[in-house]
Amino acid sequence: MTESILIIDDNEDILEFLSVVLKDSYTLHLAADGEIAQSILDKEIIHLIISDIMMPGIDGLELCKLIKSNVEYCHIPVILLTSRNTHQAHIEGLEVGADAYIQKPFSTELLQIQIANLLTNRRKIKEHFASSPFEDVRIMAHSKTDEAFLKKLDEYISNNIKDPNIDIDMLAGHMFMSRTTLYRKIKFLSSLSPKELIDLTRLKKAATLIACNEFSLYEISKMVGYSSQSLFSRNFSKYFKMSPNEYANSLPRE
Template sequence: MINSMHPTEATIVIADDHQEILDFIADDLEEQYRVIKMTNGQEALDYIKLYPVDLIVSDLIMPIMDGYELCTAIKDDLQYSHIPFIMLTAKNSLQSKIEGLEFGADAYIEKPFSPTFLQAQISSLLRNRKSLRAHYDATPPAQSDVDAEATGDQLFLQKLNTLILENMSEQTLCVDMLAERMCMSRPTLYRKIKALSDLSPNELINITRLKKAAQLLTNHGYKVYEIANKLGFSTPSHFTRNFQKQFGISPKEFIIKMKKNASSSHN
């Protein structure tokens, strides 16, 4: 295993048993990313289980554990299924492409390939991951329903969101409770939430409460003290401070703004 350090957030694991190809890909990517080089799927999987990884580039044919097996191990495990996976292969048949995608690969690239094309695929997949994080941006109102075509990661976030909403008035709502209900260890839940939303579990709980508050203020006409009590805030002033910090506007100002928007839309 060779680590190449670069001041960037994204860590990419490359798995290929041909050293020349491994070095070729790494040399091209390490100017932009932190690159971890592995010579088979098992080495890559062992590393991914220990350290945060943002994307995987894997050859198909490798000893010990091939690309299909690595992809399956990643995509079948809720702890790591969010990691984008690019499959590299010398096989250029349509059937091999279909098999790669059926095993869960996010992209399938034939050898020989253009380094520029690989860079574009990596950039696209990382952008898509960031767009999922926008699910938890700082703009009220609250979340929309996940549609029938939702990915496993979106369904995970929806399940987590529902769990928070159902228990937000409870004093027992905490990271440990969420981990237990999601059948995960506390560290695993932390890593998964951080990877998908760029938030800590406690930050996620807080912003979910506040987005629900925005929804209640908009659609149900609750008073500020009623919402504070309903959503588990210790006092109305505590709720108001958190709401203003998150959205840059007080609950009362938010109500006035929503009423103005509603009025102008009817005119």
């Protein structure tokens, strides 16, 4: 999937310039002000935001602060563009949670490298979480708001892990979010669907139980909510690149 970038600037020339620079690598959404940007955020999956600071209405600093304090969007990296060449301006950008701060006029190469680095780092974190049996879900948090969201989500799945029927509706009700918003949030943070995240949480718990060496694999599959041991084994192999038996045999035993 091509990653999507939301560009916010009241200057049409800047919007057009950035569109030319980035259109071959990303799916672009353009907004002339903060209000239009918010409507796009409500409808689209956005992977990164580039925003000018000086805009009428909601300026870039205020918009960044709103984004970083809202559980629905706070995971999205924000690059702020400004013509203000002062340390205080830079500090203000960091204080509202900006992930990068670039002064105008800027090098297009610098901007492209900043974008690529932010997106690549997030991609690596997701891949590491999905392939590591003992990695905590909160490794994917990019803010305190994200951390609280993931902790609450993980606790609910863990507390109900024996139930084979946990689904997105149950998660959405617990998190007080719509299905669409919850799906979009989980998908961005983990690159997983809610169902895949539930499965992975089950399998990480199974890996912990296997390491304890107290239960049979059949017992463990039931304890983590699988009605079929063959499905349990298939999913375990899919994520961790080895079967439950191979994993058990790879662990040091006293």
